[in-house]
Amino acid sequence: MTTATAAHSDIKDPNLAGVGKKRILWADQDMPVLARVRERFEKEQPLAGLRMSACLHVTAETANLVRTLKAGGADVMLIASNPLSTQDDVAASLVHDFDIKVNAIHGEDNNTYYKHIAAALAFEPNITMDDGADLVSSMVFIALDRLDDVHPMVREWAAKFSATERKSKFDNVIGSMEETTTGVIRLRAMEKDGVLQFPVIAVNDAATKHMFDNRYGTGQSTLDGIIRGTNCLMAGKRVVVAGYGWCGKGVASRARGLGAQVIVTEVNAVAALEAAMDGFAVMPMAEAAKVADVFITVTGNKHIVRREHFAAMKDGAMVCNSGHFDVELDLPGLQAETASISRDVRPQVDEYKLHNGNRIYVIGQGRLVNLAMAEGHPPSVMDMSFATQAMATEYCIRQKGKLGKAVYTVPVEVEEYVAITKLASMGIHIDSLSDDQSKYLSGWEHGT
Template sequence: MKSGALKMSWARQYMPVLGEIRKRFEADKPLSGTKIAMALHVEAKTAVLVETLAAGGAEVYITGCNPLSTQDDVAEALNDVSGVHCYAKRACSVEDYYEAIDKVLDVNPTVTIDDGMDLIHRLHTERRDLLDSIVGGCEETTTGIHRLRSMAAEGKLEFPVLAVNDTPMKRHFDNIHGTGESALSAVMITTNSLIGGKWFVVAGYGYCGRGLAKMAHGLGAKVIVTEIDPRRALEAHMDGYHVMTMDEAAKIGDIFVTTTGNTSIIGEKQFKNLKNGAILSNAGHFNVEIDIEWLESHKEGFEQRDGIDTYIINGKRINVLAEGRLVNLAVPKGMGHPIEVMDLSFGLQALCSEYIKNEGSALSGGVYDVPNEIDVAVASLKLKSLNVSIDALTEEQKLYMNSWDIGT
């Protein structure tokens, strides 16, 4: 068995939720007649989702959503799966990246699955002739949801998209535990640097940021949180972290991870104040949070080791991981989120794809919440796989919770 197929086999054994969904999909073929266009991180867990969709009767066309996150052996293995066509390649140019997106769209798809919204953006700009055939889509990540909501607010999103990222089963597991563990482990394996005792700076205290802060604190780091939202800043303070501006954090931080989804979080002003040997990385979707362009324009440096570019600024070394791209997948040994976490997220994607296929034509353009029953179904399947039982409301309790006239 080739390496890509071996990776998929390893992931599959730890993805019981998708396994249960696949059994039903294989029997009922609920996605028959559906062409699914996907732009996701092409690695082993994603491949198991793709297999599941194909087992449900879909024709699946997939490419990457980040130039450095594709695992080429997995992409090769996907092309051996019946009903699947994969165009992703690692370390591709920007031109090749969008050429692959166009190949996915050339098949005239009916459903989209995006991670970052590049596929949907392409449809609404360069490939508008295909919009009429799209029933709807699903979006995987925070950055993509931000872009979609901005688009919808301007009335320019022309088909319905489920905000998979915003549902509790995604935020509380994928974003907190997935990003927290995988981003931290990517920093550790790439740098071989000790976490304990270091000043560890987390930019942004959303779901991803709080997961990362928690994991770093657990390893003994002195965690600093930077924020723009006073409520989240106060929450970080009450959770026991040091809260300050990025300007202040730049002077004392040893390791930095950005998780904001916004641009220019660490730039020229901070670069000039960083300590010698500071390590910078990004856990947001796009490579805009660290101003790599400024560093390149003032470059006096070299590739320190695999996945680390070192820049000399004011005589001090600044070490940037994965070119400022998504650190948990873009570093050479990055494996992305833990398998069990992605089992939940991709269970959501599989069921949301089925929902969009059946209900999308009745919905107008816009961003929609994942139906609560889908979120609950994924949680229930996971509990079943763990042999964990929970209580159920009695009829008396249901009556009480739905009444307004039962008081003291």
């Protein structure tokens, strides 16, 4: 650890570093694709001389991504993208064992969260990474001189500069990588409104990310978080999965695998039809609220479970969220329906006793249940996401000056490399097209 790293870091306890290092290296064993990328980055130094601010979940898996970025020559600052997802021992190890600047504390309050956002902005990055677009949205508000729209901690930093300086503050940003569905939605809205300040690569939209990370990662880790948090038996439970995107598909599949009777709620007719043909019951939330035992939101939208839904729930119903932001559950609406609240009846499980006498249990404060109550996605699936993330960063740098202020997809060559390398690490080999087959697929002359 250098003096500069210590000065630019804010972590809970440096004495946790030893445990964190073990966790990081354990995860690294199950991330062979990222390790291959890191080995190449160390030789080629594609990120040399660049400053990077990354707003991500501070977990052991993320630690190995950040190690890869540093191996490529970048000077990296990592901050948390969720107050409850930080693993304090990992944060300590990154600072003290790997000389990486970290601003993240598990359970940090809103002011601390945005103080860390301000620190990431003050680092004056050339490249950013986001998981939810909080970092980029703050940069956009500042560039537009809309200081009333940013948190006071960010406003305090931005106010040090003149309006002209704020407008050009992020001119040296080459681009950004976005990791999650919610973030991509926000960024495409910025592009549509013409306020995006630099190119963004939608890593979440890569097949090597969403088909595996969102589906298998979210599916397993969400159920893991619920079970760790409550010790409930899923078999026989009626479980509502709100949203049937890639995350919802994974959660529904894993819940059914544990013996649950799964109900899907949707607003998209095609997704609802798919859920029905996959064998799940489909109904409106107003109906599902009356019969289900467990509710899981994974939509990326706000107020999916509202006051009237809480009021209709059975005594003992458990509610949680696995979407990026905690707004999927209308907790103010629940509080308005509540006679009394008992905090931490189990760690991070709150009991809301309604006016009608029924008890509702909210798991993980409505934040990402897989990270608030468990360890998040397993390293094997994050291996693909983070290898894609690292290589997308390299691509963005190589395209400097060629990309406009828009949201771009990950190049197919990156996805092919990640998939092929992952298969090889699993000992799996596949066929390849013959020249004749390739010619047939690229032509039009051959018919019936």
